[in-house]
Amino acid sequence: MIRTCVLAIAIGLASCSNSTPESVPEEMPLIQGVFGQAPPTANGITSVVTLDAPTLIQGSLGQGNPTIDQLGLEFTPKQLLVQLGQTVGFTNSESIGHNVHLSVLESDSTVFNTDTDTSERVDYIFDEAGAYNVTCDVHPGMQAMIYVTDAPFGVFAEENGNFVIPDVPEGTYTLSVWSFNPDYRTEQIVEVNTLSTEVDLGVQ
Numbered sequence: 001m002i003r004t005c006v007l008a009i010a011i012g013l014a015s016c017s018n019s020t021p022e023s024v025p026e027e028m029p030l031i032q033g034v035f036g037q038a039p040p041t042a043n044g045i046t047s048v049v050t051l052d053a054p055t056l057i058q059g060s061l062g063q064g065n066p067t068i069d070q071l072g073l074e075f076t077p078k079q080l081l082v083q084l085g086q087t088v089g090f091t092n093s094e095s096i097g098h099n100v101h102l103s104v105l106e107s108d109s110t111v112f113n114t115d116t117d118t119s120e121r122v123d124y125i126f127d128e129a130g131a132y133n134v135t136c137d138v139h140p141g142m143q144a145m146i147y148v149t150d151a152p153f154g155v156f157a158e159e160n161g162n163f164v165i166p167d168v169p170e171g172t173y174t175l176s177v178w179s180f181n182p183d184y185r186t187e188q189i190v191e192v193n194t195l196s197t198e199v200d201l202g203v204q
């Protein structure tokens, strides 16, 4: 009785290994969108990649009324991409008095500086493109960055510079890279005609 069982298992294994297909090389996962490598984060400031179209199209940017909240002694989100003309709300969701100090990142010139008490909301319309620094004068560790662009598509790169801009319709675009270091800012024409378009920015 025991012998029959062992035999049955052995046959089972044999037929199983016979039907195992030959190993196929693992395919690279397809990246959906426009992707590449931008300059890595410099001075704690992430690079930004934007895609502008020659005609007015609705992209992923410019939708809704984004907010930056103050909670747990942090700004949330810490990075926000905004389209030119968009309104950003600044809120404070905790019972600690904060302040929002918005300044132009490169010149350090103050745009506004206002207290944000609990449940208060400050709205600001961004009518100039560029990078902005958001700090709280009460709590020096609190910091966020806002990048304002005319373009319909854009993303913050990862710390190492990798970026993916998803869901870009076919067409010709101007791809711009903004880095904290002006030497690394570039612009190039990109043809998007497949689901996956790699852009070589010459970054090692």
Ligand SMILES: [Cu+2]
Pocket: 070, 073, 097, 098, 099, 136, 137, 138, 139, 142
């Ligand atoms: Cu604060």
